[in-house]
Amino acid sequence: xxxxxxxxxxxxxxxxxxxxxxxxxxxxxxxxxxxxxxxxxxxxxxxxxxxxxxxxxxxxxxxxxxxxxxxxxxxxxxxxxxxxxxxxxxxxxxxxxxxxxxxxxxxxxxxxxxxxxxxxxxxxxxxxxxxxxxxxxxxxxxxxxxxxxxxxxxxxxxxxxxxxxxxxxxxxxxxxxxxxxxxxxxxxxxxxxxxxxxxxxxxxxxxxxxxxxxxxxxxxxxxxxxxxxxxxxxxxxxxxxxxxxxxxxxxxxxxxxxxxxxxxxxxxxxxxxxxxxxxxxxxxxxxxxxxxxxxxxxxxxxxxxxxxxxxxxxxxxxxxxxxxxxxxxxxxxxxxxxxxxxxxxxxxxxxxxxxxxxxxxxxxxxxxxxxxxxxxxxxxxxxxxxxxxxxxx
Numbered sequence: 001x002x003x004x005x006x007x008x009x010x011x012x013x014x015x016x017x018x019x020x021x022x023x024x025x026x027x028x029x030x031x032x033x034x035x036x037x038x039x040x041x042x043x044x045x046x047x048x049x050x051x052x053x054x055x056x057x058x059x060x061x062x063x064x065x066x067x068x069x070x071x072x073x074x075x076x077x078x079x080x081x082x083x084x085x086x087x088x089x090x091x092x093x094x095x096x097x098x099x100x101x102x103x104x105x106x107x108x109x110x111x112x113x114x115x116x117x118x119x120x121x122x123x124x125x126x127x128x129x130x131x132x133x134x135x136x137x138x139x140x141x142x143x144x145x146x147x148x149x150x151x152x153x154x155x156x157x158x159x160x161x162x163x164x165x166x167x168x169x170x171x172x173x174x175x176x177x178x179x180x181x182x183x184x185x186x187x188x189x190x191x192x193x194x195x196x197x198x199x200x201x202x203x204x205x206x207x208x209x210x211x212x213x214x215x216x217x218x219x220x221x222x223x224x225x226x227x228x229x230x231x232x233x234x235x236x237x238x239x240x241x242x243x244x245x246x247x248x249x250x251x252x253x254x255x256x257x258x259x260x261x262x263x264x265x266x267x268x269x270x271x272x273x274x275x276x277x278x279x280x281x282x283x284x285x286x287x288x289x290x291x292x293x294x295x296x297x298x299x300x301x302x303x304x305x306x307x308x309x310x311x312x313x314x315x316x317x318x319x320x321x322x323x324x325x326x327x328x329x330x331x332x333x334x335x336x337x338x339x340x341x342x343x344x345x346x347x348x349x350x351x352x353x354x355x356x357x358x359x360x361x362x363x364x365x366x367x368x369x370x371x372x373x374x375x376x377x378x379x380x381x382x383x384x385x386x387x388x389x390x391x392x393x
């Protein structure tokens with residue numbers, strides 16, 4: 001998941017905001033870094049493959065993160081995996097190459113793909129109001145499901161408030177939440193803006209999208225994601241945890257959180273991710289995410305019309321970045337853009353995607369959500385280094 005970010009679509013200012021850090025200018029910059037990674041291109045683009053390893057090592061040695069791991073697929077189809085740090089601080093175990101991790105908000109792209117498949121099947125329309133499928137469910141102060149469209153949910157232009165700050169304790173205490181429980185938490189807050197007038201990152205949008213999937217299909221969201229996305233894309237290490245499942249199935253690095261900031265690391269690997277649900281519950285590997293984004297951009301998961309809708313973005317200020325329907329485009333320092341969606345959830349942060357031409361894909365995970373914008377930017381810099389280097393092979 002990500003903390004809520006808000007940015008006026010008409011503004012030419014750099015998008016700012018940040019995690020649960022407050023809305024001072026510095027903290028605002030940090031929020032954008034946590035939500036999508038810093039948007040300024042790094043100076044290390046186009047470096048040799050060992051530069052990826054050097055970047056991961058620096059995240060551990062200089063930034064103090066417990067571990068970092070990456071998978072990079074180049075233009076020849078070759079995949080390289082990298083690790084740095086310690087996979088388990090208690091035992092000193094190595095970081096498993098391409099280990100499973102919680103992918104947080106990268107889950108949103110999976111959810112969006114399912115919604116867009118339903119659009120292609122004529123069962124949902126992007127212009128449908130939320131009330132068309134969930135009548136009377138979305139009501140609050142300034143919030144009315146009769147005025148919010150499916151497109152606005154997927155693009156974070158609905159103005160529906162985020163709930164992330166309200167579920168921290170639920171995650172730590174491994175408390176199971178139903179989607180309706182999550183929605184109730186969100187609707188205690190007032191609307192952030194009128195639908196379609198602004199852009200504001202909100203996990204609640206994707207809880208509603210997941211509920212629409214279940215209402216339209218009559219099946220659990222997890223089953224639909226598995227049937228429609230995971231299996232067709234050949235993702236052998238990707239799954240949506242079952243209710244009450246607090247573990248990670250396969251080999252994985254442990255995930256950590258500092259409490260308090262700058263204090264000792266707390267192992268938060270085993271949480272109940274139901275508080276993230278359609279917005280961030282899934283588990284995967286970096287190489288599976290490369291395979292997913294490659295299949296998606298190649299048109300293997302969506303018809304051309306729906307893929308075009310997904311890639312139709314609203315600009316995020318003057319950064320060169322844009323947010324589509326569950327996917328984001330971001331500039332590369334070597335030219336062009338890449339498509340993907342980052343994610344953070346307690347214990348893990350993942351960043352990455354695929355180049356516009358499909359020649360290179362890369363995903364990087366660190367085993368703690370960075371506490372400052374500079375570290376978050378350096379995670380994103382490794383992605384840029386990997387993509388720019390791999391796309392030239």
